[in-house]
Amino acid sequence: MTRSATTPTEPATARKNVVRSTNENPKCDAPDAKRILIVDDHPLFRKGLEELIQSDDSFAVCGEAGNAAEAMDVIRKLSPELAIVDLSLPGANGIELIKNIRAEFPKLPILVLSMHDESLYAVRALRAGADGYVMKHEAMANVIQAIREVFNGRPYLSPAMAAQVITKFAHRHAEGEMDAVERLSDRELEILELIGKGHEVRQIAKLLHLSPKTVETHRAHIKDKLDLKNSREVARFALQWLNAREA
Missing domain, CATH: 3.40.50.2300 (Response regulator)
Structure with missing residues (x-):
């Protein structure tokens, strides 16, 4: 046919x-x-x-x-x-x-x-x-x-x-540790990565088709879950995390 x-x-x-x-x-x-x-x-x-x-x-x-x-x-x-x-x-x-x-x-x-x-x-x-x-x-x-x-x-x-x-889970089991970013939701993890790449709130909102307010809310949740003090610390953590992954 x-x-x-x-x-x-x-x-x-x-x-x-x-x-x-x-x-x-x-x-x-x-x-x-x-x-x-x-x-x-x-x-x-x-x-x-x-x-x-x-x-x-x-x-x-x-x-x-x-x-x-x-x-x-x-x-x-x-x-x-x-x-x-x-x-x-x-x-x-x-x-x-x-x-x-x-x-x-x-x-x-x-x-x-x-x-x-x-x-x-x-x-x-x-x-x-x-x-x-x-x-x-x-x-x-x-x-x-x-x-x-x-x-x-x-x-x-x-x-x-x-x-x-296998390496990650074996290490985590041996040390009894949990990577801090594993506490983040899938969307929060995505936003953390974009922050680490230097994107501002409005840029992230445009990339993900979200409102700036929604991105700010996710950033606040990231701050709380990672026990950071402010958005500047979130940006610093995001950059360090991204650099560590790419090392």
Whole structure:
């Protein structure tokens, strides 16, 4: 069966949210190919990942989305068999999206493909309901294997991330300690990272599609949870934490 290409009279929203339900990707009609959704806000990365995935005849990218709201819409319309999700999305972040997918589509496998190479993010993604976690710089080497593992019902962590998670938890168990930032919510952690990168409240609000007041409230919660005195100490802590992670 061949689908007709998008016509000029088709609503713009249909072209935006279901970008791979047209002849642009005939593999979507392959009866044996596993249907995969890509959720990432960078079109060039989505394109490269699509080409990599479709180099294997077992898989077909049947949909893509640039944010969490679009992703939920595409899942409802196309019923993919796997969702690949980036954590850094505009508006609702990837962790929130994973939780929303789990609530509405509890059996849909989710693989996280993220720029974050800190085990804290991998653990939070898995706790939220993800089935696997691959760092973007490892995608070329590991994403096909990760997809296969997840489709076979086995959780997947890339080798470097698995080693980092094991080391962190072994150390924490031995020392009986808890990293201070683990007290933060997913959104607070995201805001702490942006503060560490030098962003002001209004810039963070624009990046995350939040009001400045909401960002200020999150910053106040960060201050209280980390036992800091003021916003200047929050900024100093955020910078030191970010530098320590990147060292």
